[in-house]
Structure formats: C-alpha cells, structure tokens
Amino acid sequence: MRRAVRREAPVVVWALALALLVLGPALGPGFVLIRDMVWVPDLALTGNALGVGSGLPRAVPSDAVVAVVDAAVPGMVLQKLVLGLALAGGGVGAARLLGRDSPLVLRLVAVTAYQWNALVAERLLMGAWPVLVGYAVLPWLLVAARSWRERGRLPLSLLVLVPLGCLSASAGLATAVAVMAGSAGRGRTARAGLLVAAGNAPWVVAGLLHAGSATSDSAAAEVFALRGEGSVPGPLAALTLGGIWNTDVQPAARTGALGWLALVVFVGLAVVGVRSWWRRTPARERTTLLVCWAVGWGTAMLTWLAPGLVGWASEHIPGVGVVRDGARALVLCAPLLVVLVAEGVRVLAAKAPTEPVARGALAVGAVLLPIAVLPGLALGIGHRLEPAHYPAAYERGRDLVADLPGDLLVLPLSSYRAPAWNHRRPVLDPIGRYLRRDYVASDVLLVDGRPLSGEDPRVGAAARALAEPTPAERAEALGRIGIGAVAVDPTAPGDRPPEVAGRTLLDDADLRVVALADVDEREVQSGWQVAMAAAWLAFVAPVAVAVALAVRRRRRAEGAQPFPLE
Amino acid sequence: MKILTTFAAMVVGGAIAAGSLYGLISSQTAAPDKSPVNVNAPQFDYGSNN
Numbered sequence: 001m002r003r004a005v006r007r008e009a010p011v012v013v014w015a016l017a018l019a020l021l022v023l024g025p026a027l028g029p030g031f032v033l034i035r036d037m038v039w040v041p042d043l044a045l046t047g048n049a050l051g052v053g054s055g056l057p058r059a060v061p062s063d064a065v066v067a068v069v070d071a072a073v074p075g076m077v078l079q080k081l082v083l084g085l086a087l088a089g090g091g092v093g094a095a096r097l098l099g100r101d102s103p104l105v106l107r108l109v110a111v112t113a114y115q116w117n118a119l120v121a122e123r124l125l126m127g128a129w130p131v132l133v134g135y136a137v138l139p140w141l142l143v144a145a146r147s148w149r150e151r152g153r154l155p156l157s158l159l160v161l162v163p164l165g166c167l168s169a170s171a172g173l174a175t176a177v178a179v180m181a182g183s184a185g186r187g188r189t190a191r192a193g194l195l196v197a198a199g200n201a202p203w204v205v206a207g208l209l210h211a212g213s214a215t216s217d218s219a220a221a222e223v224f225a226l227r228g229e230g231s232v233p234g235p236l237a238a239l240t241l242g243g244i245w246n247t248d249v250q251p252a253a254r255t256g257a258l259g260w261l262a263l264v265v266f267v268g269l270a271v272v273g274v275r276s277w278w279r280r281t282p283a284r285e286r287t288t289l290l291v292c293w294a295v296g297w298g299t300a301m302l303t304w305l306a307p308g309l310v311g312w313a314s315e316h317i318p319g320v321g322v323v324r325d326g327a328r329a330l331v332l333c334a335p336l337l338v339v340l341v342a343e344g345v346r347v348l349a350a351k352a353p354t355e356p357v358a359r360g361a362l363a364v365g366a367v368l369l370p371i372a373v374l375p376g377l378a379l380g381i382g383h384r385l386e387p388a389h390y391p392a393a394y395e396r397g398r399d400l401v402a403d404l405p406g407d408l409l410v411l412p413l414s415s416y417r418a419p420a421w422n423h424r425r426p427v428l429d430p431i432g433r434y435l436r437r438d439y440v441a442s443d444v445l446l447v448d449g450r451p452l453s454g455e456d457p458r459v460g461a462a463a464r465a466l467a468e469p470t471p472a473e474r475a476e477a478l479g480r481i482g483i484g485a486v487a488v489d490p491t492a493p494g495d496r497p498p499e500v501a502g503r504t505l506l507d508d509a510d511l512r513v514v515a516l517a518d519v520d521e522r523e524v525q526s527g528w529q530v531a532m533a534a535a536w537l538a539f540v541a542p543v544a545v546a547v548a549l550a551v552r553r554r555r556r557a558e559g560a561q562p563f564p565l566e
Numbered sequence: 567m568k569i570l571t572t573f574a575a576m577v578v579g580g581a582i583a584a585g586s587l588y589g590l591i592s593s594q595t596a597a598p599d600k601s602p603v604n605v606n607a608p609q610f611d612y613g614s615n616n
Contacts, residue, residue, distance in 0.1 A: 037611070223615060246613030358572040361579025370584040375589025382593055416610040418603040426603050426610050445612040494608035
C-alpha cells in the first residue's frame with residue numbers, strides 16, 4: 001500500500017501542480033464565465049436541464065448533473081473543483097495509460113503532454129467544460145477497458161466513468177468510441193454497448209424528442225470545421241491537438257514559430273517512439289489506441305476536407321451537427337499521442353549519457369517540453385479566465401420570479417453578452433440559468449457578424465410576438481406561448497427591446513423583470529416525460545449498480561476476514 | 567566524447583527548462599490580452615474564423 005502511494009504520489013502532485021498553474025486566477029472567488037461556460041450559484045433542475053424544454057437540449061445531461069450536485073456543493077466551489085479535477089485527473093489517467101511500472105519520468109512526461117496542450121487551452125477558452133471532463137475520463141476508460149480484457153471481469157470503475165464521460169453529446173460520442181474500441185470482443189461487446197447506450201441515453205432520447213428541430217444550419221459546418229493555426233495547416237495542427245475553428249481562442253504561441261516547433265517536437269518524438277511502442281504493446285491495446293486516434297483525426301479531417309458534405313448531412317439528418325466542430329473530436333487522438341511521445345522519450349533516454357547529472361537535465365527537459373512550446377497556457381491562459389461576481393440585481397430577480405407561472409423570456413434576443421462586470425469577456429447570457437426558470441433565449445450564433453440559425457421554435461414565436469404593435473398585444477402573444485415573465489438585460493448592446501405590458505417587478509441598471517398577466521402554461525407531453533424518465537433512469541443505473549456491487553464486495557471481504565481477537 | 571555528450575545533454579535539458587521559465591514569465595508579464603469583443607457592435611460574436 002505504502003509502496004503504491006509512493007509510486008503514485010509524484011504523478012498526482014505534478015498533475016495537481018499543473019492544474020493549479022493552468023487555472024491560476026480562475027480559482028479565486030467568483031464564477032468563471034466565458035463563452036459556453038455558464039455557472040451560477042444554484043442551478044435549478046428545470047425542464048430545459050432535464051431535456052423536456054422547447055429547444056434542442058444542448059446542456060443535457062451536464063446541467064441536470066450540476067443542478068443535483070450543487071444542492072450539496074455551492075456552484076462557485078463546484079466549478080473550481082470540476083475544472084481542477086478534470087485537468088489533474090486527465091493527467092494522472094494519461095500516466096496510468098503507460099502502466100504503473102513505467103519509469104517515473106515517462107509518466108510525468110505523459111502528465112504534462114496530456115494537461116498542457118492546445119486542446120486544453122482552446123476548450124477552456126470556449127468554456128467547453130463537459131468536453132474537458134470527457135477528455136479527463138478518456139484515459140481512465142481505456143485503462144478500465146484494458147483491465148476488463150485482462151481480468152475478464154467488468155471493472156466497477158467503468159460503470160461510474162461512462163456516465164461521467166457522457167456529460168455532453170460530443171463527449172458521450174468520444175466515450176462511446178473509447179469504450180467500444182477498448183472493450184469489444186469475447187462476450188464484452190453487448191455489455192459495453194449497453195453501458196454506452198445507458199450513459200448517452202439522456203441526450204440521445206432528448207434529441208430524438210426534438211428531432212424536428214435537431215437539424216442545424218448547413219453554413220455552420222464550414223464555420224466550425226477544423227482550421228489552421230496561423231501558418232500551420234489544420235491537418236498538421238490536429239496532429240498536436242490544435243486546429244479549433246475559432247481563431248479568437250487559438251493561443252498566440254500556436255500561430256507562429258512555436259506552433260511549428262511543437263509539431264516537429266511532438267510528431268518527431270512520436271515517430272521515434274512508434275517502433276518501440278509497437279514492439280512492447282500487446283496487439284489488442286495497439287488496436288484500441290489506433291482506432292481512437294483514427295476516429296478522432298478522421299472526423300476532424302472530414303470537417304476540413306468536406307465541410308459541404310457535413311453541412312448537408314447536419315441540415316438533413318437530425319443529430320449530425322454534433323460532429324461539425326471538427327477539432328472537438330481530437331480528444332480521441334490524445335491517448336495515442338501522449339503514449340507515443342513518452343515512448344519516444346524512452347527510446348532517446350536509452351541513448352543518452354549515463355551520468356546522473358546529464359540524465360537529470362534531460363529528464364527535466366522532457367517533462368517541461370510541452371510548457372516550453374506553449375507557455376501562454378499558464379495562469380488562466382494569460383488571465384483570460386478571470387472570476388467575476390454577478391450583479392446583486394440577479395439575486396433579487398431570482399427571488400421575484402420564483403413563484404410566477406410560465407417560462408421566462410430573456411431579452412434582448414441575442415445569445416451572447418460581454419458585460420463590464422465580467423471583464424467584457426463574451427459569455428452565453430447567464431440570466432436564464434441564474435433565475436432558475438425554464439427560459440426562452442436566442443440561440444442564434446454570430447460568427448464574424450454572420451448569423452447561424454438556432455433550433456428553438458419558441459424563439460421565432462417570441463420574436464413574432466414582440467413584433468406586435470402594442471405592449472399589451474405583445475404580452476398577450478407571449479402569454480399564449482407560455483411566457484410568464486420577461487427578463488431584460490439593460491446593459492446588452494443594440495436597440496432597446498420593445499416594451500411588454502405587465503407588472504414591473506424589478507427595474508435595475510443590470511436587470512429588468514416584468515411579470516405578464518395571462519399565461520397559457522406550456523405542458524410537457526406525458527410521452528416525453530416517460531421517455532426522459534427512462535433515459536435518466538438508464539443514466540444513473542450504472543452508478544447505482546457500481547455502488548451496490550462495491551458495498552456487497554466490501555461486506556463479503558469483511559465477512560471473510562477472521563475475527564480480530566482470534 | 568563522453569564529456570561532450572554529457573555537456574550536450576545538460577545544455578538541451580537546461581535550455582528547455584530555461585525556455586519554459588522564460589516563456590512562462592514573459593507570457594504573464596506581457597500586456598494583458600484584450601477581450602475580442604467589440605463593445606460598439608449591436609450583438610456579440612461567438613467567435614471568428616479570421
């Protein structure tokens with residue numbers, strides 16, 4: 001036991017240190033609000049979170065999981081725990097991929113390579129925290145699958161890891177690929193398939209219920225395709241886990257000479273290590289990592305080579321839009337990349353001088369190499385992840401709308417805000433989540449000023465209602481589509497939203513809330529309720545089974561032990 | 567020869583460590599990155615391809 005702790009401790013300490021260095025100021029008091037990362041003090045378990053809202057469920061199951069967990073842990077603390085543990089957990093998992101008996105230096109190289117790369121920087125700046133959780137879970141899934149193959153017994157950890165890795169649609173797909181690639185064969189395929197289906201059930205079922213609006217703007221595929229970073233073309237940037245569509249979040253170091261240096265160094269180390277890795281690794285393990293890499297890089301390349309095809313498919317086939325952000329699939333390439341890089345270091349170390357001082361210097365260099373080629377990732381990616389405090393008006397607004405009938409309409413009808421209180425960082429409008437109501441808000445995305453149409457049909461209905469000539473008629477039309485209150489962000493740019501007749505509950509510089517008089521409350525079909533209840537049951541069932549089996553095994557083990565006084 | 571390879575190894579390892587430290591310090595002491603948002607625009611972009 002002590003030996004195991006001694007063996008693992010340096011890896012865990014290094015992974016935690018890197019996570020702290022990456023997040024830096026983001027760990028201070030307040031909420032980190034950036035693009036899609038919207039955390040609030042107490043998220044409600046609303047219809048939107050459960051997948052029965054009117055819009056395409058983009059935050060299923062992540063919002064529901066957060067809503068349940070933040071009943072016990074305050075939202076602010078939970079966000080920091082999730083970000084910190086996702087980063088550190090991924091690093092420790094990457095070290096486990098090499099095997100516990102691998103030399104410490106190689107395991108530390110794997111930790112740094114997994115935690116300190118373009119993918120981590122870009123997804124943090126996009127606010128894609130469920131993707132980062134899935135990325136952290138990935139190596140652990142592969143380790144658990146390896147254990148299943150070798151011991152012939154389903155590891156209980158897999159029953160917990162799969163739901164954890166499926167907090168968003170794209171993370172769920174990556175988890176599915178990893179689990180199936182690692183587990184398929186010898187009677188495991190069906191059980192692995194069931195487990196993956198259970199983990200992905202909430203977003204799949206919710207997506208099927210919204211199939212009518214689950215197609216997306218074909219133009220979005222070209223916008224969100226894998227993209228080059230500066231002078232480094234997309235397919236090459238993807239080899240070192242970069243190439244996100246949004247140039248605003250591409251680290252500056254990746255777009256210049258350091259981007260090319262990172263490519264040469266990491267692909268070079270991988271090439272040096274590939275022969276040794278092939279010789280030392282069992283064929284089944286090789287297949288697992290190669291399948292994951294091929295699916296990840298292949299998907300990213302598809303969006304780069306044929307955005308028109310992806311666009312056509314996402315416009316005509318519900319759900320295909322999930323793969324349009326090509327670089328997101330690169331999470332699947334990370335396990336093979338870090339294993340090959342570590343193996344490359346092993347090969348070079350065998351040729352290095354034997355003097356301890358020289359080997360020590362090379363070891364330090366190898367462990368720090370990812371930091372040297374991407375130094376800007378430190379301290380909240382150059383202080384771009386800074387915590388912010390919500391205006392006091394939001395809390396008052398939340399209390400005032402608590403008992404109102406109907407849903408909330410968030411105005412103006414634009415998706416993103418960049419309030420002064422959030423350091424002018426762009427963030428998906430947080431008002432709907434903060435006020436703990438089911439809400440209707442714009443889901444149109446603007447990229448370079450070009451609108452990409454959203455999917456929620458009630459947004460269009462709300463826009464038509466707001467186009468009515470008088471405040472009373474607008475309120476009446478909104479009431480007919482189930483809107484019971486209107487929340488306006490007066491700090492948002494653009495024209496002031498049209499007035500809506502009703503009782504003004506709050507008129508603050510940061511938030512206005514108006515309650516409408518007559519509301520036809522939106523009812524969720526019972527068929528939808530039954531379907532989603534079954535999906536949520538499937539989602540939590542593996543975790544419940546894991547807990548029950550763990551308790552039973554523990555009791556059995558205790559029962560088998562001799563009486564202490566004997 | 568042995569001394570040379572030892573020296574070279576120390577130079578390579580030391581250079582990477584020094585480069586990491588220099589990069590970390592210079593990236594943090596540089597002017598703070600500005601938000602990409604144009605506050606005068608009627609709506610904010612989700613991102614950019616340019």
